[in-house]
Amino acid sequence: MKILIQRDQLMNSIQNVMKAISAKPTIPILSGMKIEATSEGVRLTGSNSDITIESFIQKEEDGMVYIQELVPGKVVLQAKFLPDIIRKLPESEVEIESDDQYNVVIRSGHAEFKLNGQDPEEYPQLPILETDNSFELQTDLLKTLIRQTNFAVSTSETRPILTGVHFKLEEDYLELVATDSHRLATRKIKTDGDTNGISFSNIVIPGKSLSELNKIIEDTQDPIHISVSDNQILFKTKNIHFLSRLLDGNYPETSRLIPDQSKTEVKVNSKELMQSIDRASLLAKDNRNNIVKLVTKAQNQLEITSNSPEVGTVEETLVTDSIEGEELKISFNAKYMIDALRAIDSDQVSIHFTGAMRPFIIRPEEETEHILQLVTPVRTY
Amino acid sequence: MKILIQRDQLMNSIQNVMKAISAKPTIPILSGMKIEATSEGVRLTGSNSDITIESFIQKEEDGMVYIQELVPGKVVLQAKFLPDIIRKLPESEVEIESDDQYNVVIRSGHAEFKLNGQDPEEYPQLPILETDNSFELQTDLLKTLIRQTNFAVSTSETRPILTGVHFKLEEDYLELVATDSHRLATRKIKTDGDTNGISFSNIVIPGKSLSELNKIIEDTQDPIHISVSDNQILFKTKNIHFLSRLLDGNYPETSRLIPDQSKTEVKVNSKELMQSIDRASLLAKDNRNNIVKLVTKAQNQLEITSNSPEVGTVEETLVTDSIEGEELKISFNAKYMIDALRAIDSDQVSIHFTGAMRPFIIRPEEETEHILQLVTPVRTY
Incomplete structure (x- = not known):
C-alpha cells in the first residue's frame, strides 16, 4: 500500500x-x-x-x-x-x-x-448491514433531534433499556423518546413521505452511540440515510458510515406518563427563567440535591428560591407573560429544568402543572414543533 | 457596610x-x-x-x-x-x-x-511589610522574567529550596535562577538604576507563588514595586498587593554548573528544532522517559531520533545554520529541551555542547538579553 x-x-x-x-x-x-x-x-x-x-x-x-x-x-x-x-x-x-x-x-x-x-x-470482519428498512432525514435535523432528547437518557445500568433513546417510525412520523424515570424528553417530526413506507416501533439506540454520532456528523442539509435491522442501526452520509448496536429489550410505554390536563399554566420567557433557576441553584448545589422551589404569586409573578442552611438563601422574582389556574408551590431539580428549557430552543415556553406532586410538562409557547419535556417534582412541602 | x-x-x-x-x-x-x-x-x-x-x-x-x-x-x-x-x-x-x-x-x-x-x-491580621528594600520594574518585564525561569523549579519536596526561584539583586543587575537539578533556567537584566542602591542575594520565592502572581498582573509597562524583608516579598501595582512568603535556606551556588567552554556549537532555527523534537518525542512518551537522541551529521545537518520498541521509530533530519567543533551523539529529555527553547523567545539559538555526558547550554544566537538555559543529558550511548 x-x-x-x-x-x-x-x-x-x-x-x-x-x-x-x-x-x-x-x-x-x-x-x-x-x-x-x-x-x-x-x-x-x-x-x-x-x-x-x-x-x-x-x-x-x-x-x-x-x-x-x-x-x-x-x-x-x-x-x-x-x-x-x-x-x-x-x-x-x-x-x-x-x-x-x-x-x-x-x-x-x-x-x-x-x-x-x-x-x-x-481485523474482525465487520457486519454488513443490508436491509430494506431504510429511510433518510436532513443531517442537521437528526442532529437537533438527538440534542433535544439524548441528554435525558439514564446513566445508570439498573434498567439498561433506559440508557438508550427510543426511535419509533409510524405512519410517516418519527418520534424520539428518552427518559431516566425522573424526567422525559420527546420530539416528533413528520418525515414527509421519505420513509419508503417502512415502520418500526422498538428501536432503542444507546445514548453514548448517539453522542458520538452527533460529534461526527456535520450541520448540513445533506441527507443522512438510516437503515435498521434487528440488532443494529446504520447511519450513512457521503463519507461516513456509523454503525451502532441496538439495546435489547422492550422500551416502556411512556405516553401514559404525560398528563393530559393541567391545573396551572405559566407562560414565560425561557431564557429569563433558565437564568433565574441557574442562579437559584448556585447555593442548592452545596446540598448536592440541587433543588429549587417555585411559587406562583400575584401579578403574574413567579418566586424562585433555594437555600443552603450553611451558606444562605437565594430569592428571585420573575415577571411572566401569564399565570392561569390554581396557585402552586413546587420543588424540582434545577438541572433537569435547565436541560429541558435548553432543549426546547424557544424564546417563550408554556409550563403545564398538575399540582405539586405530579410531573409537569414544558412546551414551546408557539407549538410549531412537537417537542415536549417532562420533569418530575421533588417532595419538599 | x-x-x-x-x-x-x-x-x-x-x-x-x-x-x-x-x-x-x-x-x-x-x-x-x-x-x-x-x-x-x-x-x-x-x-x-x-x-x-x-x-x-x-x-x-x-x-x-x-x-x-x-x-x-x-x-x-x-x-x-x-x-x-x-x-x-x-x-x-x-x-x-x-x-x-x-x-x-x-x-x-x-x-x-x-x-x-x-x-x-x-480574620487574621495580615503582616504589614514595611521595608526600605524596595525597587521597581516594568510589569511586563517581570512577567517575562518569571515565564523564562519559573518552569524549571523542582516539583519535588526532596530539596524544598529548589521549589523556588532565586532572585539576586547586585550592582544594578537582577538575576533569576531556577533549577530542579536536571535543568537550569536563568535570566539577568540591568535594572537601570531604579533599585535605590539596595541589594540582596538570598531571596527564594516559591514557584507556585510566582505562577499565581503571573496570572494576576497585567502585561503593561506600568511599574510594579517590589519590597523585600527577611521572610516575605511584596509585589505592588496600582490595584493589587501580592505578598508571598520566602523559602528558608540557602540557595545552592549554581554558576559553577554552567560550562565555560564548549566542544560543539550548533546554530539552528529554534522553532524548527522545537517541532522536530516534539515529533520525535511522540513515540518516546510511550516509554515514559521521553528521551530523544541528537546526532551531528555532515553538511550542517542534525539527526533527531527516538524509538519505542513496541510502536516504532521516528527519524528527523534538520538542516542547521552551522555546526562547529567535534562530532556529537547525545540524548536528553525532550520536554526539558522544548521548555528551554520556548523560554528563550528567539528565532535563532546557539547550543553549546561539551560532550555527550556534560550539561549543554542554549542561548539566543544574537545575545542581546542575558538568558541561558541548561539541560543535563541522559546516558544512553
Whole structure:
C-alpha cells in the first residue's frame, strides 16, 4: 500500500474514526485503526463493542484532489499515536507506505515515522448491514433531534433499556423518546413521505452511540440515510458510515406518563427563567440535591428560591407573560429544568402543572414543533 | 457596610483574590474573602499559608465611576460561591449590604442572595511589610522574567529550596535562577538604576507563588514595586498587593554548573528544532522517559531520533545554520529541551555542547538579553 494524501483531510477522518477506538478493547487488534486503500480512495475503520465508524476519503471530490498517489493495499496501525503524529507533521502532504511485513512508514518533509503495523486479515470482519428498512432525514435535523432528547437518557445500568433513546417510525412520523424515570424528553417530526413506507416501533439506540454520532456528523442539509435491522442501526452520509448496536429489550410505554390536563399554566420567557433557576441553584448545589422551589404569586409573578442552611438563601422574582389556574408551590431539580428549557430552543415556553406532586410538562409557547419535556417534582412541602 | 458597584470590576477583583483562597485552609476563616469598604473604595483580601492577595477597587479611576454608593464597613464572606454568584447576576450593577450580625445581602435586578457572613475581626491580621528594600520594574518585564525561569523549579519536596526561584539583586543587575537539578533556567537584566542602591542575594520565592502572581498582573509597562524583608516579598501595582512568603535556606551556588567552554556549537532555527523534537518525542512518551537522541551529521545537518520498541521509530533530519567543533551523539529529555527553547523567545539559538555526558547550554544566537538555559543529558550511548 502507498498513498500520498492531504494531511488535513486525513486528520479529519482520523479524528472521526478515533471516536470508535477504545484504549482497552476486548479484542487487542481493535486498539488499531484499519487503513485500506482502493482505487477510489482511502477507508479508515475503527470499532468497539458498541459502534463501528468508517470514514472514506475519496481520491477526488468536487474537483479537489485529496490523494495524489495511490497503490491499493491495507494495514492496521496502532491508533493511539496516530492523531498526534499526523497533526504535527511539517508539511501539508503525507506519504504512507506499508510493505508485506506490515512495516509502515509515514513521511512528511524531513520527518519519518516507522511504525509496526498489523495484519489486516486479523481485523474482525465487520457486519454488513443490508436491509430494506431504510429511510433518510436532513443531517442537521437528526442532529437537533438527538440534542433535544439524548441528554435525558439514564446513566445508570439498573434498567439498561433506559440508557438508550427510543426511535419509533409510524405512519410517516418519527418520534424520539428518552427518559431516566425522573424526567422525559420527546420530539416528533413528520418525515414527509421519505420513509419508503417502512415502520418500526422498538428501536432503542444507546445514548453514548448517539453522542458520538452527533460529534461526527456535520450541520448540513445533506441527507443522512438510516437503515435498521434487528440488532443494529446504520447511519450513512457521503463519507461516513456509523454503525451502532441496538439495546435489547422492550422500551416502556411512556405516553401514559404525560398528563393530559393541567391545573396551572405559566407562560414565560425561557431564557429569563433558565437564568433565574441557574442562579437559584448556585447555593442548592452545596446540598448536592440541587433543588429549587417555585411559587406562583400575584401579578403574574413567579418566586424562585433555594437555600443552603450553611451558606444562605437565594430569592428571585420573575415577571411572566401569564399565570392561569390554581396557585402552586413546587420543588424540582434545577438541572433537569435547565436541560429541558435548553432543549426546547424557544424564546417563550408554556409550563403545564398538575399540582405539586405530579410531573409537569414544558412546551414551546408557539407549538410549531412537537417537542415536549417532562420533569418530575421533588417532595419538599 | 453598603456598596453599589460595577459587576465587571468586582468580578475581576474577586477572580484575582480567589487565587489566594484555598478550599481547605488551615484556619477555617481563610476559606472566606474579606470585603472592606472605606471612603476611597473597596478592598478584597484572600490569604493562604503561602500568599496573600489584596485587590483594591477605587471609587473612581481615570474619570470612570466604579462605585456609585459607599457606606464604610467590613465583613468576611464564604468565598467558594462568590465568583459564580457575581458572574451570573442579571444586571451590570451589584448592591452588597451587611448588617451588624454579618448578614449579607447581594442584590442585582430581581435576584437577591442572602448569605451568612463572618466577623471580620476574626480574620487574621495580615503582616504589614514595611521595608526600605524596595525597587521597581516594568510589569511586563517581570512577567517575562518569571515565564523564562519559573518552569524549571523542582516539583519535588526532596530539596524544598529548589521549589523556588532565586532572585539576586547586585550592582544594578537582577538575576533569576531556577533549577530542579536536571535543568537550569536563568535570566539577568540591568535594572537601570531604579533599585535605590539596595541589594540582596538570598531571596527564594516559591514557584507556585510566582505562577499565581503571573496570572494576576497585567502585561503593561506600568511599574510594579517590589519590597523585600527577611521572610516575605511584596509585589505592588496600582490595584493589587501580592505578598508571598520566602523559602528558608540557602540557595545552592549554581554558576559553577554552567560550562565555560564548549566542544560543539550548533546554530539552528529554534522553532524548527522545537517541532522536530516534539515529533520525535511522540513515540518516546510511550516509554515514559521521553528521551530523544541528537546526532551531528555532515553538511550542517542534525539527526533527531527516538524509538519505542513496541510502536516504532521516528527519524528527523534538520538542516542547521552551522555546526562547529567535534562530532556529537547525545540524548536528553525532550520536554526539558522544548521548555528551554520556548523560554528563550528567539528565532535563532546557539547550543553549546561539551560532550555527550556534560550539561549543554542554549542561548539566543544574537545575545542581546542575558538568558541561558541548561539541560543535563541522559546516558544512553
